[in-house]
Amino acid sequence: MRIRRVVLGFFRLSIVCMCVIFMVSTVSAANRQSWSSVAPIMPADVNGDNMVAYLGANQSVPLEMLTITGPTSALPDTSSEFTANVTPISATLPITYVWESTWPFHTPVTHVSYQLTDTVVFTWTTMATIVFPEEQQIIAHATNAAGVNVTDTRTIWVGYQQTYRLSLQNLQKDSGGISSRYVITNVGTVIATVAHDFYTDSGTVVASLYDTIVPGYGQVYDLATMMDLPDAYSGYVIVSSDEPISGTVLADSPLAPYAPTLPAIQNPDGDGNYSVQWTYDYATPPVTAYTLQEATSTNFITEVTEYSLNDTSRDFTDKSIGTYYYRVRGTNAYGDGLWSSVQSVIVEHVSPAPIVSSIEPNYGPDNQITWVTINGANFVATPRVMLGSADLSGISLVNSAQLLAAVPAGMANGVYDVRVCNPDDQCGTLPEGYTVTGSAPILTGIVPNQGFNDAPNDVILYGYSLQEGIVVAVGTVLLEDVTWVDSTKVRAVIPAGLAIGNYDVVARNPGSPDTATLAAGYLVLDPAGDDFSTTSDDIWTTPITIRQGDSVMLGANVRRQGGKASLQPQVAFYQGDPEQGGVWLGTALTPPMPSGAGIVDSAFIQWDTTGIEGTAKIYAVVDSDQAITETSEVNNTAWRYITVLSDATDLVPPVITGLLANDGAASTSTPGITITVVADDGGGSGVSSLYLVEREFNSAARQWVAVQNIGWVPFQSSYAMTLTDRGGARYIQAWVADRAGNISEVVYKTRIDYIPDTQTIRAGQVHLYRRDLALGQMLSVTLKTLSGDADLYIWRPDGAQSWVSNDEGTDTDAVSFAAPQAGVYQIEVYGYMTSEYRLYVSAGDLMNAQPAGLFGQNLKLDKPVRSQPIIQPDNEPEGSTAIPVAPIQPISLYRVLLPVVLRGG
Numbered sequence: 049m050r051i052r053r054v055v056l057g058f059f060r061l062s063i064v065c066m067c068v069i070f071m072v073s074t075v076s077a078a079n080r081q082s083w084s085s086v087a088p089i090m091p092a093d094v095n096g097d098n099m100v101a102y103l104g105a106n107q108s109v110p111l112e113m114l115t116i117t118g119p120t121s122a123l124p125d126t127s128s129e130f131t132a133n134v135t136p137i138s139a140t141l142p143i144t145y146v147w148e149s150t151w152p153f154h155t156p157v158t159h160v161s162y163q164l165t166d167t168v169v170f171t172w173t174t175m176a177t178i179v180f181p182e183e184q185q186i187i188a189h190a191t192n193a194a195g196v197n198v199t200d201t202r203t204i205w206v207g208y209q210q211t212y213r214l215s216l217q218n219l220q221k222d223s224g225g226i227s228s229r230y231v232i233t234n235v236g237t238v239i240a241t242v243a244h245d246f247y248t249d250s251g252t253v254v255a256s257l258y259d260t261i262v263p264g265y266g267q268v269y270d271l272a273t274m275m276d277l278p279d280a281y282s283g284y285v286i287v288s289s290d291e292p293i294s295g296t297v298l299a300d301s302p303l304a305p306y307a308p309t310l311p312a313i314q315n316p317d318g319d320g321n322y323s324v325q326w327t328y329d330y331a332t333p334p335v336t337a338y339t340l341q342e343a344t345s346t347n348f349i350t351e352v353t354e355y356s357l358n359d360t361s362r363d364f365t366d367k368s369i370g371t372y373y374y375r376v377r378g379t380n381a382y383g384d385g386l387w388s389s390v391q392s393v394i395v396e397h398v399s400p401a402p403i404v405s406s407i408e409p410n411y412g413p414d415n416q417i418t419w420v421t422i423n424g425a426n427f428v429a430t431p432r433v434m435l436g437s438a439d440l441s442g443i444s445l446v447n448s449a450q451l452l453a454a455v456p457a458g459m460a461n462g463v464y465d466v467r468v469c470n471p472d473d474q475c476g477t478l479p480e481g482y483t484v485t486g487s488a489p490i491l492t493g494i495v496p497n498q499g500f501n502d503a504p505n506d507v508i509l510y511g512y513s514l515q516e517g518i519v520v521a522v523g524t525v526l527l528e529d530v531t532w533v534d535s536t537k538v539r540a541v542i543p544a545g546l547a548i549g550n551y552d553v554v555a556r557n558p559g560s561p562d563t564a565t566l567a568a569g570y571l572v573l574d575p576a577g578d579d580f581s582t583t584s585d586d587i588w589t590t591p592i593t594i595r596q597g598d599s600v601m602l603g604a605n606v607r608r609q610g611g612k613a614s615l616q617p618q619v620a621f622y623q624g625d626p627e628q629g630g631v632w633l634g635t636a637l638t639p640p641m642p643s644g645a646g647i648v649d650s651a652f653i654q655w656d657t658t659g660i661e662g663t664a665k666i667y668a669v670v671d672s673d674q675a676i677t678e679t680s681e682v683n684n685t686a687w688r689y690i691t692v693l694s695d696a697t698d699l700v701p702p703v704i705t706g707l708l709a710n711d712g713a714a715s716t717s718t719p720g721i722t723i724t725v726v727a728d729d730g731g732g733s734g735v736s737s738l739y740l741v742e743r744e745f746n747s748a749a750r751q752w753v754a755v756q757n758i759g760w761v762p763f764q765s766s767y768a769m770t771l772t773d774r775g776g777a778r779y780i781q782a783w784v785a786d787r788a789g790n791i792s793e794v795v796y797k798t799r800i801d802y803i804p805d806t807q808t809i810r811a812g813q814v815h816l817y818r819r820d821l822a823l824g825q826m827l828s829v830t831l832k833t834l835s836g837d838a839d840l841y842i843w844r845p846d847g848a849q850s851w852v853s854n855d856e857g858t859d860t861d862a863v864s865f866a867a868p869q870a871g872v873y874q875i876e877v878y879g880y881m882t883s884e885y886r887l888y889v890s891a892g893d894l895m896n897a898q899p900a901g902l903f904g905q906n907l908k909l910d911k912p913v914r915s916q917p918i919i920q921p922d923n924e925p926e927g928s929t930a931i932p933v934a935p936i937q938p939i940s941l942y943r944v945l946l947p948v949v950l951r952g953g
Contacts, residue, residue: 108140110194116186116202124172124206132166132188132200139164140192148187166190172206183349205349214295215284216246216271231386232287232295233266235347240291244269246276248283261293264346264375264390266307305335305378305385308360313374318396320367326360326376326388335378335385343373346390366399366472400426400694401474401661404481405933406760407466411483411512411536412455420482422451425789425936426694428470435464435482449936461486476662479689485513488562489555491569496749498571498581498683500609503812504528505542505748506774507570508755509555514538517558522570523551539773542748544812546572550682568682577679578611578643580670582619584688585754587668588650588928592783592791593701594657594692602633603652604668604686605926609750610679611643619651620672623664625687630667645750646919648926660692691933698788700731704796707782714819715801715889719771723798725782726765733787737934738763741781742771743925747814747918752779752925760785760935775807775887777818779925785934795927803887809838809879814918817875819891821867826892829875831861836883843917845871852913853906854880861906866894874921878914 111134118130132145145166147157153173159166170186186202214230234240244257255276261267271277287295308326315322328335340355340362341348355362373392378385404424412418419442422433426448433440433453442454451468466481483490491511499505507527509520516532520540527540538555553569556562573579586605594600604619616637624630634653641649657664670684678684706726710716729735742756755772763784771778781797801817809815821827831840831853839854840861846869853861867873877885907913 108192108194109136109138110196111139111143111190111192111198112136112196114188114190114198114200116188116200118186118202119204120202121205122172127169127171128204129167129169130186130188130202132168132190134164134190134198137164140194143190143192146189148189150185150187213284213286214297216281216297229268229270230285230295230297231266231268232261232289232293233387234261234263234289234291235294236291237263237346238291239263240289240293242267242293243288245286245288246281246283247286248281254278254281254283261289266386268306268386304383305333305380306330307386308335308338308376308378308388310374310376310388310391313391313393315393315395318394320369320395320398321363321365322367322393322395323361323363324374324376324391324393328360328378333382333385334380336381337379338376339379339384340374340376341387344370346373346392348373348375367395368398369395371395397695399428399470399472399474402426402428402431402468402470402476403662403691403693403933403936404466404468404476404478405691405935407478407481410481411485414457414459414461414484414486416457418455420453420455422453422466422468423449423935424451424468424476424478425449426470426476427451427468428472431471432469434467434469435459435484438464447938449938455482455484459484461488461490479663479665483512487513487557487560489513489515489518489557489564491553491555491564491566494553494566494569495755496746496751496753497569497583498573499542499746499748500573500575500750501544501546501548502575503748503814504544504810506746506813507540507542509538509540509553510536511538511555511564512536513557514555515557518555519558520553520555522546522553541810542570544748544810548572548574548679550680571680571683573609574679576610578677579609579679579683580615580617580641580676581607581609581683582668582670582686583683584686585930586926587666587686587688587690587930589655589690590652590928591701591793592931593785593789593934594690595695595699596661596692597658598692599654599656601652602655602666603650603928604670605648605650605928606638606641606670607751608641608643608647608649609645614640614642615676616640617651617671617676618673620669621653621655622667622669623660624667625665626667626669633666635672644920646752646923648751650926650928657692661694663689663691666690688930693789693933693936696788696790698731698733698786698790700729701790702727702729702731702735702784702786702792703794704782704784704792707780707796707798709778709780709798709800712798713800714891715803715817716771717803717805719773719802719804721769721771721800723767723769723780723782724765725763725767725784727763727784727792729786731786731788731790733790735763735784736787736937737761737785738767739783739785739791739931739934740767740769741929742769743779743781744772744774744776745816745919747816750919754929760932771802773804774815775802775804775817776815777801781925781929783931787937789934789936791931791934795929797925801889803889806834806884806886808884809877809882811836811879811882813879815877816918817877817887817889818921819873819875819889821870821873821891822894823867823870824894825867826864826894827867827873828864828888828890828892829862830888831877832886832888833858833861834884834886836879837881838883838885839878839880839911841876841878841914841917843874843876843921845869845873845921847874847917847920847922850914850917854908854911854913855906856908856911863906872921874917876918880911 113135115133116130119128122128141162142160145159147168149170154170157168183205189199191197240261242261245253246255308328310326313324338357342353344351371394373390375387375390377387406423408421429445433443440453444452461484463480464482466478469475493510495508514535520527522542529541531539550568551570553566555564582604588603590601602621618637620635621633622630633655636651636653638649638651641647667687704727708724710721727735737760739760740758741754743752744755746753779797779799783792785791837857842851842863851863853863855861
């Protein structure tokens, strides 16, 4: 409707406008000078909406912009046309155009025109005083009655001249003269055939010369040695070539230096670090300094940089990707000498940015200096190291993968990013890598972070400045059996019976009013509900080691508890917080997930890491379309930092070929065990690091929980490991890495039962053990309850049949049978009451006896009997999990020379 009203409002005005335009367009070019007071010209309808502006007869429309179009290169002695275009189209006419050129032999050109465009032709003429190629500028100005001057500049390159006229005057063979040498340089790519014709000032040819010049080389001609020239000569030379050349007259020989010798530039790895070196092979004339020119074109027209040097080399570092051309000449008291030949170097990649993978220790007190070791890659001397915005002192570069630094005293308590910046201003960051502590406790996590309320939950709290005697609560409920391990770890038990919901976890050191809070740190679930969840440890990639530009599989483990039917939750992946504008990476469904306890499956997408350097914060959101009704949705989102490494010469990950705990023993009665790892590296850099994770089954969370990881340690084929203090089946997962940071892809794991002499189980808890049996092999299990009432259950591999001994109180429970099928048998100690017990497990020889009945021995029907295992016997820790970036170590190849020892008679 608005456009229609405009059309009606300006209909009459548009007719007048079209008439005036028609009248102006019929005026001939010869008569336009007489139209100095024409009626105002209406602008064209550039918007297509039939709406134009009427300015009035006495109002001038100023110019707004001028743009020059035309060639960007030209041959000498060839005409080149340039056009100026001005705006707006409603500008008042006439317009005065003034053209200028930086060429000293062009005079300014002025045009007065009734057009919005104007043209000019310029020619660059060959002259003895000019050496092509040349870079020139064309400048155009335009003004009208409004008094506004608009201007534009266009650069044109005049070159590849193939015929030169060089003035050669006052040559005296007996004494030299001021113009006794000239040089012709082949600026083409193939050998040039060159003809020289010498003329007197009157134009008479007195001598001729023919020769060839190789590409990039400047050939010097000493006129005093040319026998065909008169002893006294004044004139000029015309030089013609079938390839592009340049020419110039030099000072009298032998005063200025000859051309240095510039060999090919060596840069076999193609990075931005290389050296340009040359030699000067003459005793005279001497050289007092050198000028090294660098350009991005062979003719040294674009991006030319000059370096004044007193040495015969120049080192370059961190050059950006591209091709660079170099030439060098000497200088002495008599002037500049000849340019050397041109050499080029290709830079295919720049020095990579630093990567920060870890800091040790990762925390320290606020009242004293803490020396730290920063691990990573691509460190160069001497970097800047920061915690947040605070600079660290005492920076020492151990090697490209390790730094030493001092965290100052007096920093405020809190968590800081660790940032390393190389001298080229490239930086790497370890987000939230270091914590400054004080007297108040700091909580960083609780494992597991959720559990059902029908059983007590054994948890581990992590943090800093945790003191012995610390008090911990979930909401307002105090945790039980709080056991201080060290200043970063505390064990405790969350009692059963908490109301469903999400709780803060609060800790307070003894005798201190200061508390630490882990907001919404623990989730209490309904055992009868249906729930899907994921954690930061569940976000994984394949391959584990990612290089910049890789396309990798990005996945997340999804955990299900409860439910009645198979469901497929949707998982969305983001780079950055989706609630804060994170970039969506993709969405995928899990396979159908059945109902039950401890169900885990994965969803994954392809992730293109092009353009990502350093650390990316990746989020996974389960049930992102909210299509499934759950007990809770606060555990549907998790995130972790993933490091993207720079390229490396070794890209082949090592492999683990063997993994044993205590040489393959089924159980241990002591927490100290020996892990044996056999690994091999096919990439050549060598296996250098080891990473182990200990997992135990948590009956309140219904999942395998990582209760310990040793971090990346130097690789050793025999590693002494101490298990956590609660009894039960343990799975030890292992990864190895090589010096280049490549991590083994296949997750190796081994199992061992930890059966201490005595242990405590709380009412409602289940302690789980496992034993591998062959068909017909005897299994005998004895449970001695020392206090309370604990019961014994054993489930066959398919989970369908159980043997139960549930005597009351402290009566001994025992089960013995021959295995009805081969596989993993699951032994469960159930806390009917809070109890202390001892467990004895023995797997004997193969027997011909029939296996025990469906419910085994010592069944008391007056006590509730569990109808299914806590999880299925074939349920094991998931293979894919989050693994931190591995240490990267400098790869040095050394040749070891040993003395030759000759033996003999």
